[in-house]
Amino acid sequence: MKNFQLQAKILAQTKIKNSYWRCTLRAAPIARLARPGQFVNIKISAGLTPLLRRPFSIHGISGDKLTLLYEVVGQGTQILAQKKAGESLDIIGPLGNGFELKSARPALIVAGGMGAAPLLFLATKVKTLVLVGAKTKEQLLCVQEFKKSGCRVKISTDDGSAGFKGRVSELLKHNLAGYNTIYACGPKPMLKAVAEVAKKYKLPAQLSLEEHMACGIGACLGCVVKTKDGLRRVCKEGPVFLAEDLIW
Ligand code: FES
Secondary structure (H helix, E strand, O other): OOOOEEEEEEEEEEEEEOOOOEEEEEHHHHHHHOOOOOOEEEEEOOOOOOOOOOEOOEEEEOOOEEEEEOOOHHHHHHHHHHHHOEEEEEEEEEOOOOOOOOOOOOOEEEHHHHHHHHHHHHHHHHHOOOEEEEOOOOOOOOOHHHHHHHOEEEEEOOOOOOOOOOOOOHHHOOOOOOEEEEEEEHHHHHHHHHHHHHHOOOOEEEEEEOOOOOOOOOOOOOEEEOOOOOOOOOOOOOOOHHHHHHOO
């Protein structure tokens, strides 16, 4: 699949809340090609630290601009958050397979925590019901943005501080009627639970995995997952896999 390496100018860098940030970049060739579920690989620093590029889901596309949603969790994202509008980042993309949109509809979207990052882009194409889950109310992401994209939203929190009290996979069980495809992204235990629901109700589910990556281009095998067809690289054959193909 075609991709580009380029210097992308930062147009905006906004702290949304807590440690969550949104960054908008000008990257016309990548924006033109990108599909929901794909990602970009960013060299955050020109120096040696951090040495490796970091993967970021494509959160949204608007004309020649692409938006990323990220959480400051380590050195790389700390440095990224300090970058200002006007600076440039060396980025490669679009990478990965992305979601298959031709699947039977209607579809349901399930976003757990930072899983909202690639799913907002998907939601702009598949306007549907989005289930947004997080541990607490403070960690819920993109509820208003999903609504603005034309979707209906239901929320769950593990501690009951907002919406349904419990896991988003539980909320999913209560909202399956009328849907025949599931798209989901989030932490592994959540995706495993979504895969179990999909299996139980015999629904196809496309899961975007949030695996740690090193090279991001299929060279290091640092991101492999077990599938029915053997080991597969999340950065190359993924990050989106059919739930029925994954071995947990
Ligand atoms: Fe190197 Fe996937 S990160 S092969």
